[in-house]
Amino acid sequence: MRRLVPVSLLATLFLLIPDPAYAALEVSVLELLELGAELAGEEVTVEGELVGDYGFRDNGWMWTQLNGDAYVRRPLREGSEAVGANLGIAIRVPVELTEVLDPPGRYRNRGPVVRVTGIWKYHDTARPGESYLEVQSLSVTEPGRQLNEEVNWIAVLLGALLLVGAGVIALLTRPKE
């Protein structure tokens, strides 16, 4: 019985301590960009697409960019309209968490959409003036996927015709010796 009391207390305490992923503040990339200073040092959860490059540095971190804009769900290559600039933040992820990731988003490629939780480092003193999210946990919401590219045959044909036309005019108008 004596043993049971502290074990029960510990078990209750364990249940009461929330999972870090749930305790973190749920924010958008836009909020991080606009309220960067206010959220400094906070544990936050943010969702978005990984784009650009995966930069694997020597110190065990992988750096990349996480975008949280309209293009994540509606890529331009799938017929949606341009609605302005991207919204992105830098994230650094422990290398061991990156094995599950598909290639980052680029042309003809929608990168993996991930949900990351970590500490928002605003103007970090350790990396003078830089702002980024130091990721502690990561889960893939949507895997990356290839996007279609359609050839613009009208442009190809018109371009070829114009070049041929230019060649013909050049031949006809060349100065005679």
Add this chain to the structure above:
Amino acid sequence: MLIRPVAEDFKVIGFYMGRISLVVAAASLLPLTWAGLAREWNPFGSFLLMTGVFALLGVIGVGLAPRKSELDWSHGMVVVALTWLLVPMIGAIPLVLSGHFGRPLDALFDAMSGLTTTGLSLLGDVDHLASSLNFWRHFLQFLGGQGIILAALTIFAGTGGITLYIGEARDERILPSVTSTARFIWAVSVVHLIFGVTSLGLVGWLVLGFDLDRSIFHGLMIFFAGFDTGGFAPQSTSIGYYHSAIFETVTALLMVAGAMSFGLHYALWRGPRRSVFANLETRTILSTFGFTMVLTLLGLAATGLFVNVAGLTRQGLFQVLSAHTGTGFSTVPSAELAKWGGLAFGGIAIAMALGGMGSSTAGGVKSLRIGLTIKAVINQIKQVLLPEHALVGTAYHQSGRKHLTPSLIQSVMVISLLYVALYLLGAGIGMAYGIPLQQSLFESVSASANVGLSVGVTDPSMPILLELVYMLQMWAGRLEFVAVFSLLGFVYAWVRGK
């Protein structure tokens, strides 16, 4: 009496524009090849179309074959002004067809911004842009920074070259002929290209851990935009994407090299190097850089946004350097830059307005004009304070001993005042649309001085009139007004002349 231009005048102008179009058509083969190699077939089609249009216009222009192909001053200026309108219009074709712009005008805005090495952008989703289109945007900055006319002059030597050369806002003939000067400028650029791409590529590969091909890609893009003080970047977060002090340092070196006059490059290469620091322009730019730097750092310290000196100095230094050289790269998001109020805002805005050195790839009023204005003001004060018959020295050092003449002062003052008027024009129109003074002024100066830093006003939702005004500012600011006024005069003479 105004003399109405005749058919022969149009033929001369068309002939030279045709030649330049052919040069740009040849240059367009680079993005076309890139798209083919990268198997980006959608942009490939649009590059083919663009090349075809340039080539067709080129052969039609050259085919006009005027009786005398000599170019006088007025024709030369009109050719320059029109070329800087024509190239963005046709160069925007691949951008329009990319689907990354809400309206065709936005694509034209980006092409104008690219060619004038401004760097403001309305492009949507740059992070998913085809690599060949990214290459074209950055290559446009290289073409514009080096000078399209300069490219043509390197190939087509002939009479009238000096008019075209000056029309493109260059007044420094480094070597005896314009063609040899143009070739020297290309030589300087190629050396920096090799240094820039190698250094940035190695940093990307070895330090940042990017793939080798992507490291070279980033190196090339940042070189084009950095050395030509353009400010476009392949990722939406600009230089902040790299999160690397070494990468920022190499980029800063390229920006400084781009903002230096090619005369200064010549002096550094061939000597005597000591004279470089005796130049009024060098001393002025070092002083104004120091001044705006102190102003910005004090302002940033007052905002309390940075908790340590190292962070404040690193971010402040990069942003001021980017503004003063007219590059427009940033390491902080627009949303944060907009919060840099007070002195920090003043420091950055003044740095943008002042600009780099004359005959460089930078925009703005230019350091030599600032230096000469200050010297003229000091002389005026001395004249008042000294006895009536005392002589005030008018000599100054700028690639040799020169004198400050009344006509030089007048020309310097006129151009400087025109820049101020241009800055106020965009700011006024921005305010008329309800944008706060600080943001309106910042963005207007950024457009006119061909910088490209933004506090968020430049956005696809911006009013069309404001967009058109920014385009006008980029164009007039890049050409330093003379060619623009010549074109207006030519059109006026055509309409009202006899």
